[in-house]
Amino acid sequence: MTDDIVLEARRNKVAHLTMNRPGARNSLSMAMLERLHSEIVDLGRAHDVYVIVINANGPGFCAGHDLKELTAARAQADKGLAFFEETMAKCARLMQAIVSCPKPVIAQVHGIATAAGCQLVASCDLAVAADNARFATPGVNIGLFCSTPMVALSRNVSRKAAMEMLLTGDMIPADQALQFGLVNKVVTAGELEAATNALANKIAAKAPATLLIGKEAFYHQIEMPLVDAYDHASRVMVANMIEPDAEEGIGAFVEKREPNWRPLSADTHG
Incomplete structure (x- = not known):
């Protein structure tokens, strides 16, 4: 483990990006958003990379935006308005970079993927989840509707499934995420890495x-x-x-x- 917030490794034409803020549940701080965006753009241009996998260290995949960072910004003279605008703009930029990246991007999900973390899963082209994974867009529970996660979610699952997640904020288990179409495959936690690698390598073997x-x-x-x-x-x-x-x-x-x-x-x- 290092202090680097995103780790990169390449194996068999597959690049693995590992979010590395386990103590913060890999929340999408401003620095994390910027770093993931930079990595996705660079790997999209790399001639020796055919597929990208996004995974995470620690107990969960991604808990969404860094609420401590957002709360601290309220102390600014504008009550955080400029920081909030920049955060949402950089988040949207990252999600669009994943979609526009010329390489297929696969999410390897364990633990929780909530709010913008769920948005990250939905923005990836494919997703493999451990059976212990859970997903939610819980903003409605804290007075902050998950409007930007809604964009990716509503383009990847049925309207009623998306609205159920957005309006209730409930955590859904991996098998329900599979039923909704949010993920492609659910495997045991012990099989997660191997199953994701098998899918990535199968795709990387194509033209x-x-x-x-x-x-x-x-x-x-x-x-x-x-x-x-x-x-x-x-x-x-x-x-x-x-x-x-x-x-x-x-x-x-x-x-x-x-x-x-x-x-x-x-x-x-x-």
Whole structure:
């Protein structure tokens, strides 16, 4: 354990970002928001990284914003207004950076993921949870509706499930988060790291340039009307079809051999 608030390790084309404020339940202080954003942007540009995993040290994944830091800001002349605005702006910037990152991002969740911590899970492309994980958007319980977590939550679970979480503030267990669609898989706590690594390595074995194309297209089309989404997806697929990886992949399938994917480079980087 070090004093660094985010630890980075790379294995088999997968980068692991570990939030490292266990004493504060990995709450998203201003420094944590800035550091996670910087890491996501840098790893998105790294040619030797195909997948990113976000996990955490300590008893829980992330308890949301640092309420002690926010409370201390109320002592300022503007009662914390400028600090609150900067915090929410940096949080939104981080969540959008995860979505716009050209690499798939996987949340590896144990313990609690509440408020902006739940938002972080919802913002990731995929999530694997331990069976001891619990999720909540509990702001309503302390007079602060989880409005920014609502943005990510409402885009990843059904409307009624999102409203139930937002209006009650109740903690939901991992199996209910799976039912809601907030996470992809629930495993025992002892299996969490291995299950997350297996998923990350499976994705990292795909054609990396194709992953870039696919993730960008997914988020682009999902906000469009149906007709526009099909027009956009059709253009993307045609462009993808003439890429060397599509030619190699289809050829390998026809010839019943393993494909030989191009590594990421300046030319293939998104």
